[in-house]
Amino acid sequence: MKTDPGPGQWRPYDPARASDLAAGLHRYWASKRAGPDDLPARDDIHPEEIKPLLPYIWMLDFDRATEAFRYRLIGTAVVDGVGKDYTGHTLAECHPNVGDYQVVVGTLLQMMEDARPMWRRGSPMFQHHTEVTALENVILPLATDRRTPDRLLGMTVFYDSDDRVYLPGILRIR
16 A cells, blocks of 8 residues: 655545555444435444444544544554553643644644545654554544534554554554
8 A cells, every 4th residue: 555745645535545444434434424415423433333443443522612622532553553542632732742733733624624534644643653654544524413523533554664554562464
């Protein structure tokens, strides 16, 4: 799978570019839409229905008044990959000294505005385990009212230098 140049190369979700893991989450998300113009709500997402994907999943709540993103949950593979569990903390609290922080927030704000799935594969934007050389993200909007996003459902899959899925401290799969 080809890595996109630079950390900010987000693209509209395309199943031809996505890994099986990312495509699986996108299919699940799409199956929860009530109609083509509707977004799934958080209540539509049932962890027991996507157990194999849970280690890679994270969710951000969005506060429109402050434009702040807060981690609602983070899967075990993501916690292992970044070295900390940021559940309950804002992005600003978790990554205050990261040069790409404003790029990340700007991208997430645009995703909230566009209300469409986005995907990227490239270098990590935040600090990750040292053996991680690339990662893949898919971000899917959720909306309590099915129209205006108020959460983001995301997935991060880590890759090592041999382009294998990397689960720090757990196992490696192809």
